[in-house]
Amino acid sequence: MDIIGFGLEGKGAVVAGAGAVPGRAGHGPATCLRLAAAGATVACIDIDEGRAKEVVAAVQDSGGRAFPVVADLTRRDQVERAVEEAAAGLPSIDACVDIIGGARWDRAADFSVEDWDWTVLNNLTQVFFVFQTVGRRMIEQGTGGSLVALASVDGIAAAAMHAPYGAAKAGVISLVKTFSQEMGKYGIRANAVAPGAVGTGNEDWPEGTWSGDSVNPLAPPRTRDIANAALFLCSSLAERISGQTLVVDGGASTRELWGMNDDLLPQFRSGQYGQAQFGRVEG
Ligand SMILES: NC(=O)c1ccc[n+]([C@@H]2O[C@H](COP(=O)([O-])OP(=O)(O)OC[C@H]3O[C@@H](n4cnc5c(N)ncnc54)[C@H](O)[C@@H]3O)[C@@H](O)[C@H]2O)c1
Incomplete structure (x- = not known):
């Protein structure tokens, strides 16, 4: 029996936004470590030299190969220069995961132009730059590849108090479809991972316990769940998957819309259902 692999041994991967900011989820390092554990050499790109070097050290300490x-x-x-540098240190660029993104917060009615522009640049435009540049190089290589970006469930549902973030992440979800269609003929796939509320990691959620609360039917996703999804989409296990957004949210976005729950069940069973459970704002 053959052991199932990820098809990444001896391959090269680029992670954009590879570093860790204290108090945040740490999707960059988790993704670099997963790709390296699957046998890829990882070019860890970050705006901050210290963070880039830190994640490289973590990969090397785990026995993997990486450079900042x-x-x-x-x-x-x-972006052009960074991808050149990455390519020079990698056997080839076979996978690319873009982690960079973040939200600013305000009411839709009050958002400033500056916050709108920052959010679209950091969550959407830079993904376009990275996919375009890495995609071109993959076309030149002629051996296909996988492009992955972190979107968010906020690009699928509403993004209350962070409207530009939701709009930008919806843009990422659109972008992977277009790259998928245009680059498919070169064997290049493009997909997104849409995390739910990972917050600062959720790594302390006790093993084997489930949430059962009104937000997370299963349990909140952890950083490693997002990294696993990114690894899967980069791997040969996903070689016929492109243009898709893989939601990793512990089931949160599958919640039934009308507030149905155990308490309301007897009422609905007896046919006494109605609008009573829904609030109303008097005009
Ligand atoms: N944590 C969550 O609950 C959650 C939920 C949904 C989506 N996400 C997505 O996850 C991603 C962020 O993950 P995180 O919080 O672990 O990462 P982070 O923001 O803590 O770290 C990202 C890294 O990117 C680097 N970086 C930032 N701007 C850069 C730039 N212009 N060029 C190069 N490097 C840059 C930072 O220095 C940092 O090391 C975002 O795309 C976010 O939208 C997070």
Whole structure:
């Protein structure tokens, strides 16, 4: 019997936004470690040199191969240079995961132009720059590849108090479909991972316990769940999957819309259902 692998041994991967910011989820390091554990050499690109070097050290400590690249990937010229540097240190660029993104918060009615522009640049435009530049290189290589970006469930459902973030992540979900269609003929796949509320990691959620609350039917996703999804989409296990967004949210976005729950069940069973459970704002 053959042991199932990920098809990434001896391959090269680029992770954009590879570093860790204290108090945040740490999707970059988790993804670098997973790709390296699957046998890829990882070019760890980050705007912050210290963070890039830190994640490289973590990969090397775990027995993997990685090297740092420092660049601001919201800048088109720096993306070009960073991908050149990554390519020079990798056997080939076979996978690319873009982690970069973040939200600013305000009411839709009050958002400033500056916050709108920052959010679209950091969550959507830079993904376009990275996919375009890495995609071109994959076309030149002629051996296909996998592009992955972190979207969010906020790009699928409403993004209350962070409207630009939801709109930008919806843009990422659209972008992977277009790259999928245009680059499929070169064997290049493009997909997104849409995390639910990972917050600062959720790694302390006790093993074997389930949430059962009104937000997470299963349990909140952890950083490693997002990294596993990114690894899967980069791997040969996903070689016929493209243009898709893989939601990793512990089931949160599958919740029934009308507030049905155990308490309401007897009422509905007896046919006494109605609008009573829904609030109303008097005009
Ligand atoms: N944590 C959650 O609950 C959650 C939920 C949904 C989606 N996400 C998505 O996860 C991603 C962020 O994950 P995180 O919080 O673990 O990462 P983070 O923001 O803590 O770290 C990302 C890394 O990217 C680097 N970076 C930032 N801007 C850069 C730039 N212009 N060029 C190069 N590097 C840059 C930072 O230095 C940092 O090391 C975002 O795309 C976010 O939208 C997170």
